[in-house]
Amino acid sequence: MPTTNGKRPVNLAILGATGIVGKELLKILDERNFPIGQLKLLASERSKDTTIHFRGKEYPVELAAKDSFKNIDIVLSAAGSIIKELAPAAIAAGAIVIDKSSAFRMNPEVPLVVPGVNDSAMDNHQGIIASPNCSTAQLVIPLKILHDLAGLTRVIVSTYQSVSGAGSAAVEELEMQTHSLMHGQTVEPKVFTKRIAFNLIPHIDKFNKDGYTREEEKLVEETRKILSLPQLAITCTAVRVPVLIGHSESVLVEFARPVTVEQGRNAFAASDMIELWDNTEDNVYPTPIDAAGKDPVYVGRIRKDNSSSNALHIWVVADNLRIGAALNAIRIAEYLLEHKLLRQPVAS
């Protein structure tokens, strides 16, 4: 928990407050006792007349607009591309925008940050800090540790991504379809292109011309940017699975230098962002339900690649709503606060 050192607490605006990540933001802010002064909950037209209960108080949800940011220190944006229109106004009002969307991530002037991995990227921010895609955030934490250990040369990822990564309507679709199928009824996909209940879909976000999805492209580009390895050989197949919360990744990592399983385990064990669950003798390995609601990235199934030298397999599981979204944004806010990187002095 960042300390306020007797100064005034942070004035926060949450954009997209009624969505699945918005709700997670409020939950984690409370859990971590984040020092909040003024709290503004912003959303689109659809949600504007609702209220949200937080720390014993009802907050009205206001329509997000260019004049929403007066006196705001930090905007936590869990909205989509609407932030493109609103960010300049927020910055002009003196706020810093921490954005969960893909709008600014690959902009060379915008730091793309996973605290604990590339903190110093925040030091010269220009008012916007981007938080990566969920499947990237949980991947770069173990990758950074392995890179420091033996130098990454190639990364091959297959993902198993839960439906909550696609928002509340996707969670509802999995639940409704499951209910219908259990009662012998047929189902019609709406959020996803195909049925997701008791099925899986090798398609997340739009397809590019080269046959990769945007999701796969994001994982590649964002990992390179966060790790400052612009030439890293990295590839991905992204798959949606009928899991509610928790993304899993089967990752093959090739190295410049030899590395043993034991060295990998020791490096992970020494990190306070990783929970090492790797004891196959006792069936210890992480699954999505183990990671749901938790802060660490869980790593298991560490083993030598048997198709090359100098490579390890790892199995990575994390709560996509937390480390993959809300928790990462709040850790960015905590870092800004702690390192006095807010644009207006947070003082009484």
Next chain:
Amino acid sequence: MPTTNGKRPVNLAILGATGIVGKELLKILDERNFPIGQLKLLASERSKDTTIHFRGKEYPVELAAKDSFKNIDIVLSAAGSIIKELAPAAIAAGAIVIDKSSAFRMNPEVPLVVPGVNDSAMDNHQGIIASPNCSTAQLVIPLKILHDLAGLTRVIVSTYQSVSGAGSAAVEELEMQTHSLMHGQTVEPKVFTKRIAFNLIPHIDKFNKDGYTREEEKLVEETRKILSLPQLAITCTAVRVPVLIGHSESVLVEFARPVTVEQGRNAFAASDMIELWDNTEDNVYPTPIDAAGKDPVYVGRIRKDNSSSNALHIWVVADNLRIGAALNAIRIAEYLLEHKLLRQPVAS
């Protein structure tokens, strides 16, 4: 459908007739109009007093024993390691054993066969022909095509395997757990080590000392044997997912020679064992529910690897009970019949 050419039809014994693969065997034998004379349904003590309806007749399920094989031409074994004890008696009685278990697969004297991939391995059989593990069977069909095209040098597989691969009790466990969770009840895993409903488990079969599972080891060893590439660099991560029928595989294939996506597509399109579902512009790619109940191996998401040269990604989906088990065994039987490889002349 094999023709009997006026000769007597085949006397068949099905071992493990009451299991999930046993039932699939009977369904497919009927679909394909397999010429059956005598039909013996064998099972363990647990199922011995039941009956099974097939082609308008009730068949008693008999206890499998060493004297069960008199006059039998082919034993289709979907039982476990009990076949080790029974196979010598079946062979002594003049039968050929087509075995779905892992008991004989890696025995150098036993052909391990996927019809359409390595048929000639059957020509000098010694009375037993092994059918591979489900995740191997669907993999080697596209791999053989790609090997003929450009020479495999390395294969990296992550699987998404349905619960039916673990038998009827596993299917029931997914259904029961899903029902309980939808009604707010807690669940206790029995067949699997962890909850499978709305979850996934990176653990199939037992763990070896090197950190791989037997399932992963089987895929590696069996693929090498079937493709006659004993040194092939190949590795696997095998994961159980909450899908009822249909295994999916994310496969990265590296080649000795350059190969384009178009060449890969054309090679698959020319195979009568593959359905090419690969048009991302129209969201065409296979998912488990597309493959369930169908005979082909479905291939989609073909694209250039962006982490190396001379490599392609493919996405492979098939019905694990059919191509991965019952259909493959019956295709072996059909081949034996067609090529007069039965040990007793099938003649009137």
